[in-house]
Amino acid sequence: MRHITVIGGGFAGLTAAISCAEAGAEVTLYEAHHTLGGRARTADGAYATNEGPHALYNGGPHWPWLAARDLIGPLARIPLREGARFRFYQDGALRRTPPAALLRLARHRDAPVDAPFADWAAARVGEAGMRTAATYLAVVLFHHDPGQLSAAFVQERLRRNVKLRPEARYVRGGWGAFIGRMTRYARTLGVRVETATRVDSLDALPAGHGPVIVATSLAAARKLLGDDSLVWDSGRTVLLDLALRSRRGDPFIVSGLDVPAWVERFTAQDRGLAPAGEELVQAQLPVAPDEGKADGLERAERLLDVAFPDWRDRTLFRRAALAGGRTGALDRPGTTWRDRPAVRRGDGLYLAGDQVAAPGVLCEVSFTSALEASALALGDGRHVGSERSPLDLNHS
Structure with a gap:
């Protein structure tokens, strides 16, 4: 058995740790936070909020992998009775048709x-x-x-x-429940999990640490490795979480058509995310480089005034944040996922995460890069030097 070190305990790090452990490696996973999950954490307390919208696409390569290990768990049912209350916001009013x-x-x-x-x-x-x-x-x-x-x-x-049967599926209880299942499974495989342990330098790792998979944000990896080439475009978005007193007739989803905005009442499909008689609502509003949190919140409040009447009087909880550089890779014209920072960094070092050179949509990039990093770290070089990686075959 060889030893492999994983730095970062989010979705990518846990996927890499599980993959390596299943292959027979001894794995140690280090996480700076006191809990695992990264951006997939769900807040503790009365309101189970995620850091932005979180969904698994059942058409992605991670779906059968997770399902085979019974890691997906119970899913929240898309509220068909609420289907008529999917609204589009345009010209200051709500419309029914896309x-x-x-x-x-x-x-x-x-x-x-x-x-x-x-x-x-x-x-x-x-x-x-x-x-x-x-x-x-x-x-x-x-x-x-x-x-x-x-x-x-x-x-x-x-x-x-845009499909008759949308791919997005929501984990019941928030993504914290999903990450909890992945964590327990990793432990049963023998993965040693070290939380509240920040790795500031690879030199600080114990002797015999073996190949290292860095499964952090690209910004954190850049700082850890001292590699200024680890850069790629990512979005900036304002997140607004609200708990409102329940009111009949509130929409399930409101999507902006002339302003970039998305508002979703998560308790429409998962009542357990907020106390009885309350609704958990989240607005996401992408903002330009010259805009700040106040600009996104102003747009959110304008949309809420139309979509959720009396929302100000009904508000029981409110939290706002600006997420920058933490929202996945963006490919500019002339670039593809192949142009992002490579998974293989040399000298037994590998990257995984949602901004590195791997295909997929949203968290699928974290998943595919984690499997690629794991295969390389385990010494499985069968596809190295070939014209197409197994990752390409999964996404052709």
Whole structure:
């Protein structure tokens, strides 16, 4: 048995630790926080809030892997009776029907890598249709203007989200319950978990630590490794959590079409996220580089005034935050996931996370990069030097 060290106890770190332990390696996982989960933590207390919207896409490569290990757990049921209360916010009012431009663009599969989504989409649905589609997709990308990004990158997310049967699935009890299952499974495999243990230098690791998988944010990895090349674009988004007194008629979801915004009443599908008689609502509002938290909150309150009447009088809990550089990779025109910081760093060092060179949507990047890092750390070099990695075959 060889020893492998994992730094970072979020979704990527736990996936890597489990994968290595299943292969027979001795694994030690270090996490600076007192609990595991990273951005997948669920807050303690009366209101089970996540750090932004959290969903598993059942069309992704992680779904069968998690299901085979019984790690997904109970899922919250999408409230079909609430389906009629999925609303779109445009011109200061709510509408019931999605824009036709979204449905038309979702049928295309020819989006180029080297063109901006704005140019490609406008040529097919016009300038107004492009802008509506880009604004709708802001929530999936945590970016204020998806029109600036690679057309192929944005189009993949459009196709995955605009379906008769959406792929998004929500874990009952918040992602903390999901991370708890992964943690328990890792421990049963013999993974040694060291929480409240910050690794500031690889030199501080004990002798015989073996290959190291750094499964932190890219910013933290850059600081830990002293490698200024570990950079990639990521979004900035304002998060607003609210607990409201229940009121009949509140919408389930409100999506902005002329302002980048997404508001979701999570208790519509999982009543256990807030006390009885209360609703847990979260707004996510991507903001531009020259904007701050106040700009996002102003837009959120304007939308809430329309979608949730009397919300100010009904508010029992409120929390706001600005998440910057923590929301996954964004590919600019002319770039793909292959251009991001590589998983293999040399000298027995590997990266995993949602901003490194691995394919997928949202947390799928963390998953695929963790499996890649694990395979390399275990000495499985069968695909090294080949034209296509196993990761490519899963996403072709």
